[in-house]
Amino acid sequence: MAEYFAxxxxxxxxDNGEIKRRLSLSRDFDVSVFDGMLERVLSEITPKCxxxxxxxxxxGKQVDLGFAKVESSALAKxxxxxxxxxxxxxxxxxxxxxxLSRLSRLSPAEFFVCDxxxxxxxxxxCDEAEKVIKGNLDCKPRFSPGYGDLDISVQRDVLTSLNxxxxxxxxLTDSNLMIPQKSITAxxxxxx
Amino acid sequence: xxxxxxxxxxRLYLDGGTGTVLQSMGLPNGTPPEMWNLQNPxxxxxxxxxxxxxxxxxxxxxxxxxxxxxxxxYKELISAAVKCAKKARxxxxxxxxxxxxxxxxxxxxxxxxxxxxxEAVDIFSATVKEGVKCGVDLILIETMNDSLxxxxxxxxxxxxxxxxxxxxxxxxxxGKLMTGASPMAMIALLEGLxxxxxxxxxxLGPDKMIxxxxxxxxxSSTPIIVKPNAGLPVVKNGVTTFDKSAEEFSxxxxxxxxxxxxxxxxCCGTTPEYIKLLVEKTRxxxxxxxxxxxxxxxxxxxxxxxxxxxxxxxxERINPTGKSKLKEALRNSDMGYILSKAVKQxxxxxxxxxxxxxxxxxxxxxxxKRAVEEIQAVTDLPLQIDSSNPKVLEGAxxxxxxxxxxxxxxxxxxxxxxxxxxxEKYGGTLIALTLDEKGIPTTAKERLAVAEKIxxxxxxxxxxxxxxxxxxxxxxxxxDKDSARVTLDAIKLLRQNGFYTSLGVxxxxxxxxxxxxxxxxxxxxxxxxxxxxxxxxxFSKGMMDSxxxxxxxxxxxxxxxxxxxxxxxxxAVVSSVxxxxxxxxxxxxxxxxxxxxxEIAKKLLQSExxxxxxxxxxxPALGIVxxxxxxxxxxxxxxxxxxxxxxxxxxxxxERMPKNEIDTSKKVILATVKGDIHDIGKNILxxxxxxxxxxxxxxxxxxxxxxxxxxxxxxNCDLIGLSALMTTTVPAMEQTIQLLRSQRPSARVMVGGAxxxxxxxxxxxxxxxxxxxxxxxxxxxxxxNS
Numbered sequence: 001m002a003e004y005f006a007x008x009x010x011x012x013x014x015d016n017g018e019i020k021r022r023l024s025l026s027r028d029f030d031v032s033v034f035d036g037m038l039e040r041v042l043s044e045i046t047p048k049c050x051x052x053x054x055x056x057x058x059x060g061k062q063v064d065l066g067f068a069k070v071e072s073s074a075l076a077k078x079x080x081x082x083x084x085x086x087x088x089x090x091x092x093x094x095x096x097x098x099x100l101s102r103l104s105r106l107s108p109a110e111f112f113v114c115d116x117x118x119x120x121x122x123x124x125x126c127d128e129a130e131k132v133i134k135g136n137l138d139c140k141p142r143f144s145p146g147y148g149d150l151d152i153s154v155q156r157d158v159l160t161s162l163n164x165x166x167x168x169x170x171x172l173t174d175s176n177l178m179i180p181q182k183s184i185t186a187x188x189x190x191x192x
Numbered sequence: 193x194x195x196x197x198x199x200x201x202x203r204l205y206l207d208g209g210t211g212t213v214l215q216s217m218g219l220p221n222g223t224p225p226e227m228w229n230l231q232n233p234x235x236x237x238x239x240x241x242x243x244x245x246x247x248x249x250x251x252x253x254x255x256x257x258x259x260x261x262x263x264x265x266y267k268e269l270i271s272a273a274v275k276c277a278k279k280a281r282x283x284x285x286x287x288x289x290x291x292x293x294x295x296x297x298x299x300x301x302x303x304x305x306x307x308x309x310x311e312a313v314d315i316f317s318a319t320v321k322e323g324v325k326c327g328v329d330l331i332l333i334e335t336m337n338d339s340l341x342x343x344x345x346x347x348x349x350x351x352x353x354x355x356x357x358x359x360x361x362x363x364x365x366x367g368k369l370m371t372g373a374s375p376m377a378m379i380a381l382l383e384g385l386x387x388x389x390x391x392x393x394x395x396l397g398p399d400k401m402i403x404x405x406x407x408x409x410x411x412s413s414t415p416i417i418v419k420p421n422a423g424l425p426v427v428k429n430g431v432t433t434f435d436k437s438a439e440e441f442s443x444x445x446x447x448x449x450x451x452x453x454x455x456x457x458x459c460c461g462t463t464p465e466y467i468k469l470l471v472e473k474t475r476x477x478x479x480x481x482x483x484x485x486x487x488x489x490x491x492x493x494x495x496x497x498x499x500x501x502x503x504x505x506x507x508e509r510i511n512p513t514g515k516s517k518l519k520e521a522l523r524n525s526d527m528g529y530i531l532s533k534a535v536k537q538x539x540x541x542x543x544x545x546x547x548x549x550x551x552x553x554x555x556x557x558x559x560x561k562r563a564v565e566e567i568q569a570v571t572d573l574p575l576q577i578d579s580s581n582p583k584v585l586e587g588a589x590x591x592x593x594x595x596x597x598x599x600x601x602x603x604x605x606x607x608x609x610x611x612x613x614x615x616e617k618y619g620g621t622l623i624a625l626t627l628d629e630k631g632i633p634t635t636a637k638e639r640l641a642v643a644e645k646i647x648x649x650x651x652x653x654x655x656x657x658x659x660x661x662x663x664x665x666x667x668x669x670x671x672d673k674d675s676a677r678v679t680l681d682a683i684k685l686l687r688q689n690g691f692y693t694s695l696g697v698x699x700x701x702x703x704x705x706x707x708x709x710x711x712x713x714x715x716x717x718x719x720x721x722x723x724x725x726x727x728x729x730x731f732s733k734g735m736m737d738s739x740x741x742x743x744x745x746x747x748x749x750x751x752x753x754x755x756x757x758x759x760x761x762x763x764a765v766v767s768s769v770x771x772x773x774x775x776x777x778x779x780x781x782x783x784x785x786x787x788x789x790x791e792i793a794k795k796l797l798q799s800e801x802x803x804x805x806x807x808x809x810x811x812p813a814l815g816i817v818x819x820x821x822x823x824x825x826x827x828x829x830x831x832x833x834x835x836x837x838x839x840x841x842x843x844x845x846x847e848r849m850p851k852n853e854i855d856t857s858k859k860v861i862l863a864t865v866k867g868d869i870h871d872i873g874k875n876i877l878x879x880x881x882x883x884x885x886x887x888x889x890x891x892x893x894x895x896x897x898x899x900x901x902x903x904x905x906x907x908n909c910d911l912i913g914l915s916a917l918m919t920t921t922v923p924a925m926e927q928t929i930q931l932l933r934s935q936r937p938s939a940r941v942m943v944g945g946a947x948x949x950x951x952x953x954x955x956x957x958x959x960x961x962x963x964x965x966x967x968x969x970x971x972x973x974x975x976x977n978s
Contacts, residue, residue, distance in 0.1 A: 001221060001432060002427075003427040004425070006425075023827065023828060024828050025828075025829075026827065028825065034829075070697060088519075094304065094371055094372070097304050098371075101304060101569050101570075101635060102304055102569065102570045102571075104871060104872075104875060105527070105528070105566065105569060106528075106531060106532065106535060106570060107836060108832055108836070108872070108875035108876050108879045109784070109829060109832030109833045109835070109879070110874065111838050111874055112828065112829060112832055112875075112876060113829050113874065115872055150890070152920070156252045160222075161222070165298060169337060169370045171298055171299055171300045171305060172298075172299075173305060173306035173869070174299075174306060174867070175306075175867040175918065175920055175921065176866065177306075177869065177918075179300045179305045179306075180304075
């Protein structure tokens with residue numbers, strides 16, 4: 001039921017500001033020193049996405065996402081006025097996790113930079129995926145499990161409803177972390 | 193008839209899609225198919241029956257998603273599933289079998305995920321035990337997209353049943369498994385484990401499977417299974433359909449059958465109609481089963497290395513004999529040092545890495561397991577598991593991700609009866625030493641005889657000659673002037689008698705001066721006599737010169753690409769070393785140039801005292817960097833690079849400092865707490881602390897409180913740093929602190945991590961809170977100064 005598509009690497013816009021934020025760098029830092037690392041990361045990622053459209057309803061703090069009911073004032077606020085929403089997952093893939101696993105053992109410095117770049121890229125891949133999913137529809141900003149008071153425990157239901165294990169290879173650890181680690185799920189409310 | 197015999201003579205048919213068909217029968221979206229074993233068994237019986245009637249020889253029980261971790265009532269579900277399949281089989285004639293369907297657990301194994309290998313084996317074992325009890329005919333392990341999890345399932349099947357084992361993996365569009373394995377790597381792994389049929393299912397339609405079946409036909413000696421999807425999924429208005437009709441599907445499957453696939457079925461989107469047409473179109477095709485291939489190979493989790501005419505290099509540097517730094521690293525469980533040795537050899541383009549951690553004063557078995565896991569997390573080179581202790585071999589062979597090279601077995605009864613069963617169970621290519629109870633034979637003929645004795649015995653364990661590589665032993669010429677001649681003759685004789693050969697080349701020169709000169713010449717002579725594998729030092733210029741020259745001269749290096757590349761890289765190294773200014777250590781550290789710092793420190797230590805280099809050059813440089821960081825002029829990446837450079841220089845110094853001058857009193861234990869696998873912050877702190885001369889015991893991530901307590905007691909260390917990145921794991925931090933308070937009251941705990949703040953730290957009763965790594969370093973310094 002969930003639709004799946006691979007994301008065109010050429011279409012991903014790398015946001016240097018996001019990279020700087022992740023690496024605790026000042027705004028005027030010249031990130032071109034990391035070009036080599038960025039290139040390596042771009043060659044390793046296999047960005048893909050899967051998504052569904054679901055009916056949503058909000059009542060006070062209670063949000064019914066169709067496949068799950070959660071209590072979150074922040075999500076309720078984000079989805080207020082929406083009758084349906086897209087729910088999607090993106091991942092950069094397992095190759096990147098292996099690269100990070102290797103770097104974490106060999107060079108904390110390189111690992112730190114690579115990890116920051118990967119996290120920033122995951123957000124950029126999300127941006128591109130959203131564009132494809134939304135099309136011309138006017139939507140609210142994306143909202144992920146773990147934001148505000150939306151408990152991360154809803155992640156399991158999100159991934160099941162997306163069939164993310166089969167389509168993207170995403171599994172959850174016992175403490176609800178997604179593997180591959182550079183994966184993001186989100187709800188995108190469609191404005192009425 | 194017996195399935196194992198059937199698949200070697202005839203074409204067999206599996207069933208088609210389960211979930212998709214049950215959904216078309218009314219299974220609600222979101223309800224797992226296995227629930228209907230209890231809630232609607234008639235539908236499941238009907239599903240199996242329609243596949244049997246379409247011509248399937250084998251139906252898989254509706255247990256794909258069932259395991260003891262997911263379902264408390266897993267036994268009930270499996271039993272009901274088998275019952276449905278048996279009911280469907282009633283009255284069917286011909287060869288009809290029921291396969292226990294085992295799918296992935298839904299948890300990725302360490303190191304990428306958080307599940308332990310043994311936990312996975314236990315989960316699969318529970319399923320197998322129940323299936324055997326219920327009376328299935330074979331075990332079908334399917335839709336596995338990770339080689340290590342596949343291995344866990346196969347081991348569980350082998351340990352808990354005698355039934356035939358079929359394995360199919362998921363190959364994606366790139367022709368590999370999700371976690372990287374190529375068809376050759378999977379074939380090596382699975383044939384080593386003695387699986388009865390191997391192949392692929394799901395993800396791809398039959399057309400996309402063609403290139404993968406081609407690979408299997410080329411390399412597999414085992415019957416090949418294909419179970420494609422009905423093409424690619426197309427979602428229209430929330431409904432998924434697949435783009436290949438039954439006609440198209442079966443036509444392409446007929447091609448796959450002609451290519452060598454002997455066990456055919458369908459996966460998602462296929463229905464009984466698909467299977468019916470598949471059977472019709474392939475039933476009369478001549479049976480085309482894979483021939484026995486004579487391939488000698490080892491593999492990692494990504495690729496296989498084939499042993500053949502082109503010599504294979506095995507890097508020997510991870511072996512404590514004669515290496516005091518490595519011995520120290522092993523005693524201190526300093527994985528970082530061992531891993532750097534692995535990576536450096538990889539950079540020299542060896543094909544396989546030898547791993548030997550044999551030191552009497554350590555727990556070799558657990559160190560070998562740890563070393564194999566960690567090395568496989570940083571490199572995808574296949575490994576040679578090297579130990580004289582079968583228990584050590586066993587532990588490592590069990591968890592090795594791939595088909596390993598095993599060093600070694602010899603001709604003694606003790607060795608053969610201990611090592612051969614391990615290879616039968618876990619798979620592997622075996623190095624066989626030509627010595628036995630009578631010692632080392634003095635003639636080539638007698639060494640060949642020992643090899644043949646081992647091969648004969650190995651046959652009784654199902655180990656083929658092609659999986660044995662003979663090492664005729666290179667004994668030093670300094671004690672026996674004929675030993676080189678005998679070894680070379682032995683290599684030649686062994687090759688003439690169908691054995692591949694291996695040598696620890698540098699043993700030939702033990703006791704002589706200028707060993708490299710002798711080693712390099714002997715290496716070339718051995719290669720000329722047919723040596724296939726060399727356990728050698730890839731940093732020895734002489735040996736590498738011999739290797740590249742030999743390959744170039746024997747036509748094994750087309751257009752001399754490797755040779756020229758090698759020679760050019762040698763020239764680059766020379767010019768970079770002469771470029772340095774000897775006195776610029778501070779500059780190198782501030783700029784974060786790791787290799788340069790090392791080289792400069794090495795040069796400086798020829799004229800300056802170690803302590804002076806530390807106090808006059810390294811510490812001030814770190815001061816500049818730390819100061820710049822606090823003022824916001826230098827940022828974390830640069831801080832880290834500088835710290836790593838300082839550490840590099842420090843290591844050079846430690847090597848030259850007399851033992852009693854090295855300060856090992858400032859110790860810190862670091863760990864990311866249980867349930868948490870983030871470790872950036874901890875790793876940053878480790879680098880910084882080491883650059884300031886602290887001894888850091890890094891316990892890694894997801895560490896339970898009792899392990900931390902144990903380490904504190906063992907190392908007598910009272911400063912412990914705990915890191916957590918998730919709010920859900922702060923309680924684990926609290927538990928760790930409580931345990932330390934009650935069992936080791938002298939310990940002091942500093943905590944850090946993105947989720948923490950001063951308030952939380954107080955709440956969980958930590959002694960110190962480090963808002964960032966530099967803060968934590970300050971805390972550590974003050975702790976030891978007071």
